[in-house]
Amino acid sequence: MLHHLSLGVSDIERAAAFYDAALAPLGFVRVWSDLRPGEAGQAVGYGSHGGGDKLALKHRPGDQKPPGPGFHLAFAAPDEESVAAFHAAALGQGGTDNGAPGLRPHYGPHYYAAFVVDLDGHHLEAVFNAPA
Numbered sequence: 001m002l003h004h005l006s007l008g009v010s011d012i013e014r015a016a017a018f019y020d021a022a023l024a025p026l027g028f029v030r031v032w033s034d035l036r037p038g039e040a041g042q043a044v045g046y047g048s049h050g051g052g053d054k055l056a057l058k059h060r061p062g063d064q065k066p067p068g069p070g071f072h073l074a075f076a077a078p079d080e081e082s083v084a085a086f087h088a089a090a091l092g093q094g095g096t097d098n099g100a101p102g103l104r105p106h107y108g109p110h111y112y113a114a115f116v117v118d119l120d121g122h123h124l125e126a127v128f129n130a131p132a
Contacts (some may be wrong), residue, residue: 001018004053005073008060009120011072012042015057018093019046019121025085026077026126053054060079065121072123079128080112086126094119 009015012035023046031053032045033046045053055073077083084101092096099115107113113127 001052006056006057006058006103007073007120008065009057011119012044012059014094015119016044018090019044019055019057021072021093022086022090022095022118023055023075024115025082025089025096026075027082028075048108061105066123070116072111072125073129074125077112077126077128083112083126083128085115087116090116090118090124092115095124098123099125 004108016030016033016035018064021053023029027048029052030044030047030048031047034041034043040059041128042055042059047053057115077086080101087097087101096117097115098117099113101114106112108129110131111127113125115123115125117123121124
């Protein structure tokens with residue numbers, strides 16, 4: 001259904017370092033970069049190795065605001081260990097804990113997830129939803 005999603009970030013280099021670290025355990029990498037320090041219109045894109053971007057970060061200093069309550073971005077994880085590694089990497093890059101890795105039986109019997117808030121206030125989740 002979706003081709004890609006873009007998020008505005010206040011500091012593109014800091015955000016790119018955060019997403020490089022947080023998405024790596026999930027198997028997602030930076031697939032393109034348009035970083036030109038001091039210039040407008042910088043961005044980076046993330047996706048699967050050898051593929052196009054599914055998430056783009058756009059540098060929007062001063063005018064970016066995260067979406068309001070109810071919005072969050074959930075990333076598919078290959079296993080429970082990847083969910084935990086996503087959470088640890090995000091916290092290690094300055095993200096805020098919004099739910100430690102663990103089962104969420106109210107979402108389903110195999111729903112294993114972790115939740116963080118990125119450096120610009122975007123709510124993120126990594127989820128593995130299959131029998132372990």
